[in-house]
Amino acid sequence: MSVYVASLKESDIDRIIEIETTSFSMDVRESKELYLKRISLFREGNLGFYKDQTLLGFFCSELWLYKERYEADRFTLNGDFETYHNKNGKELYISSFAVDRKYRNLIKGKVAFDLAVKTLLNKFNLESIILLVGQNWVAAHSIYNQWGFKEIYKIEGFFSNPNADGETAIIMRAKLPQFG
């Protein structure tokens, strides 16, 4: 069976944390509890990329009630899912996205991103997508630029480990229907 996308399951949690650990530097890793909450409260928006039973990567999201500009604490790592996720929200916030480097021969990040976003565009009545990206996360930038995401503002000093991530976080947004 080829790679497919499906909702994450609670039983994936150890693999999720393994991928989180190998994909993100220590200061930007999020907790097991938060991933479990995301899965239980918004299963349709928290997707995994699978080959057979193996989880290759994940794409986590929330629905937010649109604001032109959010306060910086919205984007705090290990942030409070329940406060901001709203099933009537038309802005998709991508809270986490990674593909295990050892499986990128099976699915490239850009193909995974396409699959996940298109799955969610089919499910929800979205008007825009927002995300936070580290200034040094080159592959992620390339994917988001190709999708038409534009920088809307920066959060200086967001990361505490500037060697790995730079110190600046960039908030990017793409407005529909530019996705076509």
Ligand SMILES: CC(C)(COP(=O)(O)OP(=O)(O)OC[C@H]1O[C@@H](n2cnc3c(N)ncnc32)[C@H](O)[C@@H]1OP(=O)(O)O)[C@@H](O)C(=O)NCCC(=O)NCCS
């Ligand atoms: C982000 C991530 C999913 C992308 O997956 P990937 O398989 O590495 O990315 P792809 O191979 O699809 O590359 C996408 C583009 O970036 C380019 N790219 C990848 N790594 C690059 C690098 N180090 N330098 C320059 N360009 C790079 C690729 O050439 C490709 O460009 P193209 O579309 O013009 O061919 C993966 O790198 C990852 O999990 N990273 C760690 C977590 C992370 O940063 N998540 C993003 C959160 S915002």
